[in-house]
Each structure stands twice: as C-alpha cells, then as structure tokens.
Amino acid sequence: xLDYVTGYLxxxxxxxxxxxxxxALIYILLIFLGISLAVMGMVWLERKILAHxxxxxxxxxxxxxxxxxxxxxxxxxxxxxxxxxxNADKVVFWLAPLMVxxxxxxxxxxxxxxPTHAVTDMNIGILFMLGVSSLGVLGIIxxxxxxxxxxxxxxxxxxxAQMVSYEIAMGLAVVSAVxxxxxxxxxxxxxxxxxxVQAQAAQHTWxxxxxxxxGLVALFVFAVAMVAETNRAPFDLPEAESExxxxxxxEYSGFRWSLFFLAEYTAMLAVSSIAVTLWLGGWMRPFPSWxxxxxxxxxxxxxxxxxxxxxxxxxxxxxxxxFVLAAFAFIGTLRMPKHPLMKIQKGGLGALALVxxxxxxxxxxxxxxxxxxxxxxxxxxxxxxxxxxxxxxGTFPRYRFDQLMKLGWKVMLPMGLxxxxxxxVVGVLV
Amino acid sequence: MPQNYVPIFLFMGVAFAIPAVTLVxxxxxxxxxxxxxxxxxxxxxxxxxxDARGRYxxxxxxxxxxxxxxxxxxxxxxxxxxxxxxxxxxGLLEMGIFLGILIVGYIWIWKKGALEWV
Numbered sequence: 112x113l114d115y116v117t118g119y120l121x122x123x124x125x126x127x128x129x130x131x132x133x134x135a136l137i138y139i140l141l142i143f144l145g146i147s148l149a150v151m152g153m154v155w156l157e158r159k160i161l162a163h164x165x166x167x168x169x170x171x172x173x174x175x176x177x178x179x180x181x182x183x184x185x186x187x188x189x190x191x192x193x194x195x196x197x198n199a200d201k202v203v204f205w206l207a208p209l210m211v212x213x214x215x216x217x218x219x220x221x222x223x224x225x226p227t228h229a230v231t232d233m234n235i236g237i238l239f240m241l242g243v244s245s246l247g248v249l250g251i252i253x254x255x256x257x258x259x260x261x262x263x264x265x266x267x268x269x270x271x272a273q274m275v276s277y278e279i280a281m282g283l284a285v286v287s288a289v290x291x292x293x294x295x296x297x298x299x300x301x302x303x304x305x306x307x308v309q310a311q312a313a314q315h316t317w318x319x320x321x322x323x324x325x326g327l328v329a330l331f332v333f334a335v336a337m338v339a340e341t342n343r344a345p346f347d348l349p350e351a352e353s354e355x356x357x358x359x360x361x362e363y364s365g366f367r368w369s370l371f372f373l374a375e376y377t378a379m380l381a382v383s384s385i386a387v388t389l390w391l392g393g394w395m396r397p398f399p400s401w402x403x404x405x406x407x408x409x410x411x412x413x414x415x416x417x418x419x420x421x422x423x424x425x426x427x428x429x430x431x432x433x434f435v436l437a438a439f440a441f442i443g444t445l446r447m448p449k450h451p452l453m454k455i456q457k458g459g460l461g462a463l464a465l466v467x468x469x470x471x472x473x474x475x476x477x478x479x480x481x482x483x484x485x486x487x488x489x490x491x492x493x494x495x496x497x498x499x500x501x502x503x504x505g506t507f508p509r510y511r512f513d514q515l516m517k518l519g520w521k522v523m524l525p526m527g528l529x530x531x532x533x534x535x536v537v538g539v540l541v
Numbered sequence: 542m543p544q545n546y547v548p549i550f551l552f553m554g555v556a557f558a559i560p561a562v563t564l565v566x567x568x569x570x571x572x573x574x575x576x577x578x579x580x581x582x583x584x585x586x587x588x589x590x591x592d593a594r595g596r597y598x599x600x601x602x603x604x605x606x607x608x609x610x611x612x613x614x615x616x617x618x619x620x621x622x623x624x625x626x627x628x629x630x631x632g633l634l635e636m637g638i639f640l641g642i643l644i645v646g647y648i649w650i651w652k653k654g655a656l657e658w659v
Binding site for chain 1: 556557559563568581583584589593597616618619624627629636644
C-alpha cells in the first residue's frame with residue numbers, strides 16, 4: 112500500500128493523464144476539502160483584516176480571537192429555515208446555486224498546484240477555464256429569474272452585464288500571455304496550464320516581467336477584470352446593499368445562500384490561481400534558476416544528494432512560515448486577559464500554536480519538504496491576491512453602474528487590445 | 542488524449558453531489574414553518590404589485606450582443622497566439638487585418654453611442 116502511494120507520488124504524470132480514476136477522485140476530494148477550509152479561513156481573515164483596517168477588533172467571542180466564527184456561521188446556516196418564495200420557479204430556484212457552485216469549482220480541475228499536482232492536464236486548459244468560469248453567469252441569471260422578485264432580477268441582470276463586459280478584457284489579457292508561451296525553442300506555444308508554467312521555467316522569467324512593461328500591463332488588465340468577474344468591491348454592484356438589498360440572492364436563505372457565498376469565494380480563489388499560473392510562475396519559487404553554491408545536506412532518509420544553497424534555503428521557507436504563525440499564536444496566548452473565564456480560550460489558542468509548530472516540524476522532514484514546496488509557493492502567491500481582494504474592499508468606494516460599464520468597455524477593452532498588439536509586434540521584432 | 546477529459550465529469554459529479562446531498566440531508570434538522578407573508582417576494586415590506594418578470598431596459602441586450610462579437614474574436618485569436626512564433630510576420634499581418642476590421646467596428650459602435658450607459 113505504502114509502496115503504491117510513494118510509487119504514485121514519485122511518478123511524473125497527473126492522475127488524468129495516467130488514467131487513474133481512483134487517484135483523480137482522491138485529488139478531487141482533497142481539492143474540495145482544501146477549498147472549503149480556505150474559504151472558512153478567508154471569511155475569518157476578511158472580517159479580521161477589514162476590522163483592523165477600520166480600527167475595530169472584529170470577531171472576538173467565538174473561540175480565541177474569533178477563530179471558530181466561520182464554523183459557528185456555517186452551522187447556523189445549515190440549521191436555518193430554507194424559504195422558497197411562493198411565485199418562484201421551484202426547479203430553477205433549486206438548480207441555480209448548484210449551477211454556480213459547479214461553475215466555480217470545476218475551474219480547479221486544470222489548475223496545477225505543482226508539476227504533477229493537478230487533477231488533469233488538458234491541452235486546451237486555459238480555454239476550458241474561460242468557458243467554465245463563464246457558466247457562472249448562467250447560474251446567476253437563473254437565480255435572479257427564478258426568484259420572481261424585482262431586486263434579484265435587477266441584480267442578476269446587472270451582474271451578468273458586468274461579468275460579460277469584463278470577460279472580454281480578461282480574454283484579451285489571457286491571449287497575450289498565451290502568445291508569450293510560443294517563445295520556446297520549438298516556436299510552438301501551449302494552452303495547457305502545466306505547459307504555461309513550464310514555458311515560464313524554460314524562458315527563465317515570469318510572464319509578468321517579460322517584455323517589460325507589457326507583461327505587467329496584461330496582468331493589471333486581468334487583475335482588474337477578475338475583481339469585476341467575481342462581483343467584489345469596488346465592483347460589487349450586483350450586491351450593492353444600499354440599492355438592491357442583496358442582488359441576485361435576495362430571496363435565498365440558509366444553506367442555499369451559503370452555496371452562493373461559497374461559490375463567490377471559490378471563484379475568487381480560482382481566478383487568482385489563474386493569474387498566478389499565467390503571469391507569476393505558478394508553482395515556481397522566486398528566482399527559480401538561481402541555485403547558489405552546491406552543498407551537501409546529510410539526508411537520513413535517502414542518500415545524501417548535493418543541492419544548491421539557495422535551493423535549500425528556499426525549501427525551508429514553508430516550515431519557517433508555520434513557525435512564525437505559531438509564534439504569533441503563542442504571543443497571543445500570553446497577551447490574553449488573565450481572567451478565569453478566558454481559560455478555555457487561552458488553552459485553545461495555545462493548542463493552535465502547538466499544532467502550527469507541529470506542522471512546521473513535519474514540513475522539515477526531507478521527503479515532505481521536497482514535495483510540499485510547489486504547493487506552498489502556489490498557495491502563497493494566491494494568498495497575496497486574496498489579501499488584495501480584502502484590501503480593495505477596505506479601501507475603494509463602490510463604482511456607479513455607468514462608470515463601471517464605461518471602465519469595462521472604454522478603458523479595459525482598448526487596453527487589453529493594445530497590450531496584445533504591442534506584445535505581438537515586439538514579439539515579431541525580437 | 543481522451544482520458545485527460547474523463548476527470549471533468551468526475552469533478553462535476555462530485556461538485557453537484559456534495560451540495561445537493563447536504564441540502565437534502567439537512568432537511569431532517571432544519572425547521573419548516575411556511576407562512577403566507579414569509580413566502581412573499583421581498584420588497585422592503587411592501588406588498589408586491591406585479592410580477593417581476595416584466596420588461597427591462599434594452600441596454601442589457603446591446604451589451605449581450607457586443608459580448609458575443611468580441612468573445613468570438615478572442616477565441617479566434619487563441620490558435621494564432623499558440624502558433625505565433627511559427628507564423629511570424631505573415632501571421633501578424635493576417636491578424637492585423639482581422640483585428641483592424643474589428644477595431645473599425647469598435648470605433649463605429651463607440652461613435653454610435655452603443656457603449657454609453659445613460
């Protein structure tokens with residue numbers, strides 16, 4: 112059994128490519144688990160970071176520093192009454208949240224967390240992702256229409272108009288990244304997500320810094336378009352509380368509402384992952400072709416293999432990150448008020464510090480250290496984008512709808528087209 | 542390689558099953574007390590006067606039509622982008638003509654006011 116697992120992990124194909132459906136299913140379930148945990152963490156972090164930006168404390172009551180708040184929230188949502196309005200179209204009302212969830216999750220099938228850590232690697236990966244992520248619009252329109260209420264209908268129309276407008280700018284930015292993949296020795300580019308990262312490795316640069324500043328402009332167009340795609344602040348018009356109550360999910364309650372919520376955060380993770388894959392080198396660590404002087408680290412599991420000092424230093428970063436987090440949790444434990452009622456909270460936070468330190472120790476074990484690196488760098492880059500999402504929400508005022516459409520059609524579209532043409536011209540000249 | 546595409550259906554199946562099963566399963570524990578006013582569409586407490594599925598502004602249709610034009614354009618650009626280096630100057634010229642026609646159309650709709658949201 113163990114031989115089978117290690118043998119599989121050391122092979123260099125994705126489960127889809129190997130035709131191994133059991134492993135594909137395991138990967139799929141792991142992705143689901145990971146995303147659900149990430150969404151829970153994201154909800155807590157968003158409330159915490161927003162609160163600190165506004166000089167508040169945020170959730171503090173449920174668990175130490177409100178850490179159990181997302182669990183309490185999801186339990187509450189599961190146990191709430193599920194209301195379907197009288198005049199609603201029952202079938203469409205039922206299907207809409209599922210549709211949105213499927214569209215948001217299925218994008219993750221082609222996202223490479225590492226050279227082999229993807230469910231499958233399709234030769235049309237990025238096209239598949241563009242197609243599937245636009246299915247979300249369908250679910251939103253279904254939700255708005257099925258509710259048979261004025262606010263949801265208006266919200267869903269606005270939302271679809273906005274998503275559709277920014278999808279063009281997004282697509283053009285993606286084309287300019289695909290164009291950069293064709294600067295290989297063979298002169299043929301690729302649409303496969305793993306192939307795109309490998310092209311960046313072969314060209315010794317992240318596409319964000321290729322043809323400076325063209326890559327960065329394309330990334331900027333994508334980064335703006337992806338905020339509008341996911342209906343987040345400052346483009347959260349469909350959910351503008353002051354105008355439309357809650358937009359397309361006004362009539363949804365309980366678990367169905369939480370499905371929309373889950374889909375929104377999953378879509379945020381998905382588009383951030385795509386941006387990371389296309390422009391920021393996917394699973395590669397910073398300075399991937401800088402190895403440093405060769406050193407030999409005694410390795411107790413396998414024979415001692417020489418490796419670069421810089422490689423080794425970067426491979427320690429995941430463990431160090433967890434140690435830093437553990438230190439934060441430990442300092443938090445010490446700073447808790449000395450009141451008998453805070454005893455449980457204090458114990459919980461202390462236990463969390465121990466768990467984080469334990470994970471850090473596990474990440475130091477050489478075989479784990481080698482395999483976790485790719486995933487760690489990928490997740491770290493995605494986390495930067497997720498922080499940006501929260502930062503935007505805390506900083507920018509909401510756009511007006513006509514300004515939003517004007518920005519999409521009159522600024523982002525020409526910018527995307529211009530970047531594409533400029534990249535093509537520069538590409539032919541060099 | 543067709544086996545690369547099989548996990549899509551596996552994934553969609555799981556993505557459908559997990560929420561659907563949870564939704565049905567928790568029917569056992571969640572309360573269910575329907576009430577006439579509770580089942581009314583939400584309109585800030587006012588009794589709704591008419592059916593919501595009425596007519597809406599034509600601008601949404603215009604946006605949809607423009608989207609189709611430009612999205613298809615993006616799809617046409619992708620094969621060229623993949624073979625960009627191989628096609629070289631000839632490909633750039635060909636795509637320049639294709640994009641030129643579209644850009645003329647884009648300028649026309651801009652001047653025509655189809656992009657205004659008044």
